[in-house]
Amino acid sequence: MAAPESGDGNNGAARMVTLISSDNTRFEVEAAAASLSQTLQLTILDGGGGGGDGIPLPNVDSATLSKVLEYCIKHAPAAANGGAPNATAVDRAELERFDNEFVNIDQSVLYSLIMAAHNLEIEGLQSLVAKKVADMIKGKSPMEIRRTLGFPDPTPEEQAEMNAHMLEYGWAYE
Amino acid sequence: MQRVVAASPDPPGRTTLEEKPLSPRKPIRRPNPRAAARRSPAPRTMEPPRPVPELMDEVVDEILVRCPPHDPARLLRAALVCRRWRRIVSDPGFRRRFIERHRAPPMLGFLCNIPDDDLYLTARFVPTPDFRPRRAVGDRGRAVDARHGRVLLHSVPLDKMSFRFDLVVWDPITDEQRALPRLSLHASPWTWNAAVLCAGVGGSCDHLDCHCAPFLVLLVAVFNDRIVSVTLLVSKVPRITP
Numbered sequence: 001m002a003a004p005e006s007g008d009g010n011n012g013a014a015r016m017v018t019l020i021s022s023d024n025t026r027f028e029v030e031a032a033a034a035s036l037s038q039t040l041q042l043t044i045l046d047g048g049g050g051g052g053d054g055i056p057l058p059n060v061d062s063a064t065l066s067k068v069l070e071y072c073i074k075h076a077p078a079a080a081n082g083g084a085p086n087a088t089a090v091d092r093a094e095l096e097r098f099d100n101e102f103v104n105i106d107q108s109v110l111y112s113l114i115m116a117a118h119n120l121e122i123e124g125l126q127s128l129v130a131k132k133v134a135d136m137i138k139g140k141s142p143m144e145i146r147r148t149l150g151f152p153d154p155t156p157e158e159q160a161e162m163n164a165h166m167l168e169y170g171w172a173y174e
Numbered sequence: 175m176q177r178v179v180a181a182s183p184d185p186p187g188r189t190t191l192e193e194k195p196l197s198p199r200k201p202i203r204r205p206n207p208r209a210a211a212r213r214s215p216a217p218r219t220m221e222p223p224r225p226v227p228e229l230m231d232e233v234v235d236e237i238l239v240r241c242p243p244h245d246p247a248r249l250l251r252a253a254l255v256c257r258r259w260r261r262i263v264s265d266p267g268f269r270r271r272f273i274e275r276h277r278a279p280p281m282l283g284f285l286c287n288i289p290d291d292d293l294y295l296t297a298r299f300v301p302t303p304d305f306r307p308r309r310a311v312g313d314r315g316r317a318v319d320a321r322h323g324r325v326l327l328h329s330v331p332l333d334k335m336s337f338r339f340d341l342v343v344w345d346p347i348t349d350e351q352r353a354l355p356r357l358s359l360h361a362s363p364w365t366w367n368a369a370v371l372c373a374g375v376g377g378s379c380d381h382l383d384c385h386c387a388p389f390l391v392l393l394v395a396v397f398n399d400r401i402v403s404v405t406l407l408v409s410k411v412p413r414i415t416p
Contacts, residue, residue: 111229118233126236134240134248142254149229151256158256165254171306172247 017049019069025062026054029069033076038121059119064112067105071125074098079124103132107150141173142166234262239272243280246305266383273382282347283307285317285325294330299346308349315342319369323347323385326370337362339393343370343409345385354391354407363395363403373408 015031019040031049035041040055049055057065078095103110110129117125137145142162146154154162166173229237238259241248249272253263262268273279283301290296297317299307315329318341329340339357344350372379373388391407 114229114233114236118230118236127240130233130236131240133237137237137241137252138245138248140251142251145252145255154256161257162254169250169254172250 017044018054020054020056021060021062021065022058023062027065027069032080033072036072036079036122060116064116067113068116075124099128103128231262238263239275243276270383287316297327307346321370322372322381324370324389326368361397364398366395368393
């Protein structure tokens with residue numbers, strides 16, 4: 001397999017941990033990348049996840065975990081530098097470009113991601129995905145938001161309530 | 175090596191570890207970000223829309239708190255999506271988080287004292303195109319002061335002849351108003367002024383979310399006989415911390 005491309009390691013022997021998705025796929029990643037997750041960080045600091053053990057993540061399937069780790073690997077070097085104080089504008093622009101492309105995904109993947117980011121407490125990813133959904137509802141009526149986010153059709157009662165509110169707050173629809 | 179696995183539609187609460195018969199256990203592999211980036215567009219095709227899991231309250235909160243403050247209509251429309259979302263948006267904790275995140279409040283409008291037919295000044299709230307207050311105008315009198323979301327109005331009596339200190343504190347966003355007790359003065363003042371302030375004591379308030387909290391009104395009047403009157407009105411007895 002190819003050598004790790006991220007991390008531009010100091011000595012090339014970064015500590016690795018193994019994460020196990022809900023469908024039992026094992027992912028080996030650098031501890032620094034996995035530690036972007038507050039939840040995992042504690043386990044990793046305690047020495048977990050190394051060797052043959054692996055950290056089981058029963059709430060995250062392999063497709064989602066792979067996507068989550070893609071984010072973590074990309075963002076780990078910047079996080080290791082304590083955010084972006086000494087990052088160059090080019091680095092930041094590159095991360096931004098990556099982030100924009102990263103959330104340009106199917107909605108169900110986005111949903112799985114937002115849940116995973118929440119469960120794993122990956123602040124940057126939580127923020128990125130939540131912002132994406134907030135952008136998705138821009139300029140949409142309550143009904144359109146419901147459709148966009150896959151809500152079931154409203155009951156007649158809910159519909160009547162929505163209509164009444166829309167009358168009251170007509171300015172928000174102009 | 176290549177896997178095209180659609181994201182799991184499983185609800186978030188699932189805690190069982192189950193083996194999927196069609197995806198045999200993979201050897202340890204290191205996700206390659208470039209490969210993944212190349213792969214990501216693939217699963218978008220031919221996926222029929224399917225029911226998505228309901229987002230947890232905390233997640234909805236995380237999404238809505240990121241609506242930009244300069245687009246108040248977006249948050250309002252989100253509040254009308256369903257009762258649960260409405261409850262989340264109406265929660266004081268949400269409001270607090272929203273304000274803390276965005277800090278600089280948006281400009282929703284401004285007040286303008288406009289003379290009426292009898293040349294008495296009356297405050298009008300002139301909203302921006304992105305917002306309408308519950309009631310656009312109220313003939314409540316002239317705006318004397320405004321601070322932290324509250325407006326202090328001096329109501330002009332109907333006969334407009336006698337001078338009275340009829341002061342009202344108005345929240346133009348919620349349209350709540352509180353009339354202050356009328357002050358009895360020994361004469362009409364030669365000049366006067368008044369201010370409305372947050373009652374947060376000793377700088378304890380950051381004024382981000384205090385427009386519903388107790389307030390103070392400070393009134394200074396100067397009379398022809400050179401007597402200066404200073405009056406302090408308190409909306410509710412605030413907790414005084416020494």
